[in-house]
Amino acid sequence: MATHGDGTHKEDLKIVLKDIGQVYHLKKSADGSREFQALKDINLQVRAGEFVALVGPSGCGKSTLLDILAGLTRPSSGAVYIDGKEITGPALDRGIVLQGYALFPWRTVRRNVEFGLEIKKVPKSERRGISDHFIRLVGLEGFEEHYPHELSGGMKQRVAIARALAYDPEVLLMDEPFAAVDAQTRETLQDELLRIWDETKKTIIFVTHSIDEAVFLADRVAIFSSNPGTFREIVEVDLPRPRHNSDIRSSAEFGWVRHRIWELLQSRPSQECREGGNIVVKDAISPSATI
């Protein structure tokens, strides 16, 4: 059943988001105010090897949060700590996979995967072995010398994943990576992702629109509301693992969790209010908090 749990031990906290806020200064906006608060009071603690999904409507700041986690943007307030150290910018300890693959079309699959290794200044002799490993991991053996435009959407996404994993980041940040593929491929990729996660044991933060996807993949689901973007609630997904290659999507428990999250995303105030370092409950009804 879905409960909001705590159960985090200080020692194995991989990622800590503390009081993150993001404010944009605009020239003018609808109601004449000069500021737009994209994120407010974001607090989250993620264990090592955990899979956390962020679900919420468009434009509520999920991508902004991911940018902050990646170090591409500095938050207006608060800080992000990875392994206890505050991050100051982008680095090779985090990998990002974006919607739309963002593959470099002028590079072959192999050279795309090796991109991070080049930046890491891994010598050429080693690169091949590493890229071979990850290309095999994502199931694209035999396509090393192909160009992105010769691949299907699902294959391209796998290259993107391989590229993000190749330089061995501890954390994987994924921004709606499967949104651009068709439904069948999407389910296949979800299975693949869980298999890869099993093998590599990375800490994953996964942003998505789809409640189904979040429940299927994650250990915990953080539910976003917008205006300003903040965590309405964080729900633990207590479904058994391994979930890939199984029929769990049609089970009753799955449906229950799914419904719970769906409810939370509607414009209904949360009935409960819990204390705890990693839960924030938003009472205000946000009219745009629908999917």
Place this chain on the structure above:
Amino acid sequence: MSVTGESLRRFLLRWSGVAVFLAAWEVAPRLDWIDPYFVPPFSTVLREAGVMFRDGTLGMHLVVSLWRAVAGLLTAILIGMPVGFLLGRRLVGVEQALRPILTVLSQVNPFSLLPVFLLFFGIGETAKVAVVSWVSLWPVMSFTITATRNVDPAQIRTALSMGISRLDLYCKVVLPAALPTIFTGMRVGAGLTFLILVAAEMLGSSAGLGYLVHNSAMNYLIPRIYAGATFIVVLGFLLNRLLLHVERRLSGVWEAGAFVTGPAGPAGAARLPGPAVSVAALGAVLIFIVFGGLEVSRINREAASYPSEALKHFGHIGQPVDR
């Protein structure tokens, strides 16, 4: 089988019009439908072209014109691309501030600047190369600015998330992504180059294809005019096709499925030119520049030693020379 049959049919159809045109060109003057003095039959023109080819005239003028075009284009690229990169991404504000001036400057009629260049740089090669550079600088720079700005932000975001250095970002991400569009700019520049080069050669030169045509006109060597003109056309056409081909090959690798390969299979057909080919091409261009340049200055020196010839081209066609 049917594929080749189809493309053969299309090929024939395309060139049949040209064939008819050429046939008319041959027949009409012979039958006196058109005054053969003004329009010599195609075969005569061809013969004249053959003569010019054999005695080296054609080759000489061709090399001169081509050298000027290449040198000018190269200068435009060497200046326009780096500046375009800077203005495109790094100094966006500066570009916005300078935009009105750049727009105005790029639209000033280059022909009206030609005399300024001639005065400034003198009658030598520098003036012509400078004019060509000016004319191609604007499209190259403008396309570079646009191209560097429109790189897929997702790709940039991905690269940045890896903590890439700024230099690497430009070299490994922005440059390759922008290359097809920059190439289009080069192609536009090349087209303009050709146009203005011929005009510049007519106005103040003692060698080159434009000079050839102009000079033939003034000496009423009519078949030669046609030969020269046809040659300019063919050259321009070939150059454009060459650049188009390279551009398509580059874009073909960039864009998903946008590559039109023709009968050859789709997958695996689009390949970037390997480093070996690129280096070879670059080397060929450099060699051409160096040796061509030497050749051109030799030609100029020789031409200058025929004073009457040199003076003649400053006059206008049909005008007394001292005007």
Place this chain on the structure above:
Amino acid sequence: MGGTNKESGHPAWRHLNKLSIVLFLVIWELAPRAGGLLETFIAPPSLVLKTLVEFYKSGELAGHTAVSFFRAGAGFVVAALISIPMGFLLGGGYRPFERVVNPVLGFLGQVNPFSLFPLFIIFFGIGEVSKVAMIFWVSFWPILFSTMTGMKGADPTLVRSARSMGAGVFTLFFKVILPASSPAIFSGLKMGAGTAFFMLIAAEMIGASRGLGWLVWNSQINFQMPRLFAATVLISLLGLSINGLFGVLERKLTGWHRKSLDGVR
């Protein structure tokens, strides 16, 4: 990346934008005073302005401008009158015929006009006709090709709806196809006008005894820099105005086109 937009990030610079032209003029004015090469080769705006005023007063300005405009105008108008109907015929027609004729047209349209100029002079003599012919040739092609494109690009569903309402050939042409292709035709006209003026200057430099192009060339030969700059500035201004004029016309007459595109987007 994140929320930063590269375009909007520099408000301060954007205001500089308007100042930049002023700055340019100031530099232009002051540079020659530094002496040396700059003084010899560059005429400052103040001098250019003075020269232009003198020109105007002496009537020279009007004379040369009129000549240039006449040549460009005549060539352009004749080109439009012939190429637009031809474009309709060629664009609306029979596919195999098109496939045969188009390559020839494409080829001819790419011929470097300067290489033909001496031919025109030999045909038509040194007088006005050769220049007008040159302008005709140069503006003919863009208008022709745009008209053909416009013809072909006329939305077939529009044609089909009109026909289903029983529209005859003439009605169809004048009330459906012509308006539908007018944006393309206009764009071709704009390009043709710009090219016409552009080439005219060159043509006048190479073989003429009057006109703005000749003025530039003549000033160069006689090393009269103020005159040269004055003529150049005038040519640029005229070129810009022609472009602007056509732009305004285009917007007024075919504004619906752009707006409907926005709707589709």
